[in-house]
């Protein structure tokens with residue numbers, strides 16, 4: 097059974113190019129989503145290397161957080177983050193380890209919803225920076241990340257196991273006020 101979704105999940109109605117209107121919601125992943133995450137990772141990340149087992153390991157790690165995009169038919173995408181820098185017990189920077197949308201549902205704004213949701217989650221946790229890597233020729237990903245305010249930090253040649261170069265991108269998040277500790 098899927099865990100109950102967050103009380104106020106984001107919702108989007110989209111006209112799928114190949115089917116009827118679907119409603120998309122974003123919510124925390126359940127352990128049963130692991131099979132779909134491995135399947136989608138195989139589909140979209142194999143051109144870079146054998147990422148499916150690594151992503152499955154991240155998924156079960158308590159240190160990583162995963163949000164899913166669901167339609168009424170089931171999951172259609174996910175985004176995963178992991179800790180990058182912890183200072184004095186506080187998480188300062190997180191890495192967007194992977195983001196993927198089912199090819200049938202791409203270019204409908206779902207990637208954008210997932211990224212927005214993970215940014216909001218990071219802000220609530222007072223994370224100051226998000227970092228990510230993407231292949232330098234991945235046009236769709238670059239458009240998505242640039243539109244969300246990620247900026248190029250450096251390029252890394254032959255970053256991926258299959259030899260592609262990557263771009264490291266970074267976004268500084270606006271600060272959320274920490275709750276006051278005084279009464």
Ligand SMILES: CC(C)(COP(=O)(O)OP(=O)(O)OC[C@H]1O[C@@H](n2cnc3c(N)ncnc32)[C@H](O)[C@@H]1OP(=O)(O)O)[C@@H](O)C(=O)NCCC(=O)NCCS
Pocket residue numbers: 140141193194195196197198201202203204205206207208209229230231234235236237239240243
């Ligand atoms: C990157 C990815 C997650 C984007 O998801 P998405 O749901 O298609 O994203 P959105 O619909 O929110 O669109 C984001 C931008 O990419 C553009 N885009 C989407 N698919 C595209 C394609 N095939 N070619 C060019 N641009 C594309 C959209 O037009 C949009 O740009 P715009 O706002 O300027 O129009 C998706 O393409 C994907 O899963 N790719 C495979 C996995 C991957 O490469 N992940 C990134 C590295 S971790």
